[in-house]
Amino acid sequence: MLDAAMRKLIDPALNRIGAGLARRGVSADSVTAVGLALGLLSAVVIALGAPFLALVPLLASRLADGLDGAIARATRKTDFGGYFDIVSDFVFYGAVPMAFVWADPAQNGAAGAFLLTSFYANGASFLGFAILAEKRKMETSARGVKSLYFTGGLLEGTETIGFFVALCLWPAWFAPLAWAFGALCFFTAASRVLLARKVFPPAD
Template identity: 40%
Template structure:
């Protein structure tokens, strides 16, 4: 819901940060890989109930996730980009980190797992909706170009909300089940929004 506004505010600072790390040995894929490893580390430490460590790893992993795109666009502007491999790696890494974190928090919290299973189901349907839309929109020439590799349909819950809720789990693990239940409903609503919007856009 807040992604478009945050992107406008953060694009310039992230572009400057990308300029600072733009070295021959630093590539967008390596930053993505670092974010993936840190995110999986956050999930593992959440499962062990090391909440402070998990929170730190989570936030740093999301910072890495915010840097790989601006660096890729910077390289592409001077003819050093790829044909889409980086975008593919980025989205699959994100899904791996998000899913692993849900599992890690569910295990570490020690409570019922069913609210976290509902979150995973909502993520599955939501991800299917926007990835299917992006693929079909590309083939039919109806892409939504905001500088990212895929055509993203907006909705109630987007990247910013996901980062915030996953962080909230790690700050308030004793309420993580309740947070997960509310979050599953909100992500489910977003999935329905994207299904309806995508169908209308492709008619």
């Protein structure tokens, strides 16, 4: 819901930094890899019981996630780069909830399983829509120039990062926050399915 507005705020700065990194020979794929490594490091720190400290690598990983696209725009976008970026994002989004479950399985297990299932459903609705949009040659730049067609929704990347930050600040609230966020993820997935039903109607 907030991604389009956030892109307008952060893209100018990211594009300047990304262009500077590109001039120094830094590749978009290498920054994607660094971002993934930082995201996984944050998950390890959470699993070890220090979620507040995990905020540093977590936020740094999201900065890298923004910079890889900026570098690609300053040089050359590739299909593999877009693919690697979305795979890395999904791995990161799954690793953080998993880490909270590992940190306290008895307290967080059920809520974590519900949350991860909602991520799975939401991701499937997003990627399925992107495949059909590509088939129809649809394009949008509302959420920045992407390799895939990004549909809007109640919960997007901005909300998810905010949610992860909240979990790191208040880890004792993981279960109720996960139940609530997971329910909203399912709502987002359902709304995207309904949108797909409208945009991609059955053939007569």
